[in-house]
Amino acid sequence: MNPFKTFMLLAGMTALFGVIGLAVGGPTGMLIALGLALAMNAFAYWNSDKMVLKAYKAEAIDPHTATGIIRTYYDDTVELSRRANLPQPAIYIIHNDQPNAFATGRNPENAAVAATTGLLRMLSREEIRGVMAHELAHVKNRDTLIMTVTATLAGAISSLANFALFFGGGRDEEGNSNIIGTILMAVLAPMAAMLVQMAISRTREYDADRLGGEICGDPESLARALRKIENYAKGIVNHEAEHNPASAHLFIINPLSGARMDNLFSTHPATDNRVRALMDLAINMGRKSPQNTFTSVPTTPM
Structure with a gap:
């Protein structure tokens, strides 16, 4: 993502803070909210990656004690980072049955990647390499800062909007409490934050798929994954993820169940389109796939 888009995203989320502050406390509330937004931007720059890793109970892998598939995952990620000409990221494991992964960090020198235990159990080694190559592509493209900061600020916007339900925010022209406006703000502000996420997510994922396929040299494995x-x-x-829906866009595939309003706005392109683009890349790389590559993928957990 270029610096202009990054600036516009942060400016848009800061403006949302101001609007919600206005609804909650009038002009004074708006000034307080804008000040809070600026402070959160600075805090998120330095700490949002740590907050996300903590939210998912991620554990750093010790290569001296890691064994089995966790050690293989660690070694392959180190090797892929070298192929991508990146500094070695911190490598984490998340004890979660859902197969998924994400990358975070403010720059390539301070990056981290995390995979769930479900991913390591349910995918082949080649497919896991494809997934981690995708995450390293986010690091190389410098997506991770804006992805992680967006997760932090969008979550804060949702919380701030919800506070409007419990305080007498939003006044009409006669100075009476405008509860309808407050309720609308509490509903619409999280949606607006998700729309901002959508604006950065789709192209970002296609770009990371393409570069990830090139890094691992096997776009088909990433497509299968x-x-x-x-x-x-x-x-x-x-x-x-259900408790932190604002961070859903970090993952390689949307981790939300779709049972909540937070999932009304998808932050990921359609998987069919991503697979199609990867198969085109495989053909261009001279790795043509058999006709039945994707005909028998299980739909229930192993």
């Missing part, structure tokens, strides 16, 4: 993750995720609830 996307199919499997989507199918398995439908039957496995990611409770941490």
Whole structure:
């Protein structure tokens, strides 16, 4: 994402803080909210990655004690980061049955990648390599800062909007409490934050798929991984993601169940379109796929 789009995104979310502050406390509330937004921008720049990792109970992998598939995942991620000409990221594991993964960090020198135990169990080694190459592509494209800051600020916007339900915010022209306006703000502000996320998500994912396919040298494995993750995720609830829906756009596949309003706005392109683009890339790289590559992916957890 270029600096102008990054600036516009942060400016838009800061403006949302101001509007909600106006609804909650009038002009004074708007000034307080804008000040809070500026402070949160600065805090999120330095700490949003730590907050996200903590929210998902991610554990750093110790290569001296890691064994089995966790050690293989660690070694492959280190090797892929070298192929991508990136500094070695911090590598985390999340004890969660839903197969998924994400990357975070303010720059390539301070990046982290995380995969769930479900991903390591349910996917082949080649498919896991494809997933981690995708996440490293986010790091190389410098997507991780805006992705993580957006998760932090969007979550804060949702919380601030919800506070409007419990305080006498929003006044009409006669100075009376405008509860209808307050309720509308509490509903619309999280939606607006999700729309801002949508504006950055779709192209970002296509770009990371393409570069990830090039990094691992096997776009077909990444395409298979996307199919499997989507199918398995439908039957496995990611409770941490459900409690932190503003961070859903961080993951390679949407981790939300769709049972809540927070999932009305998808932050990811259609998986079919992503797979199609990856298969085109595979053909261009001389790795033509058999006709039945995607005909028998399970739809229930293993």
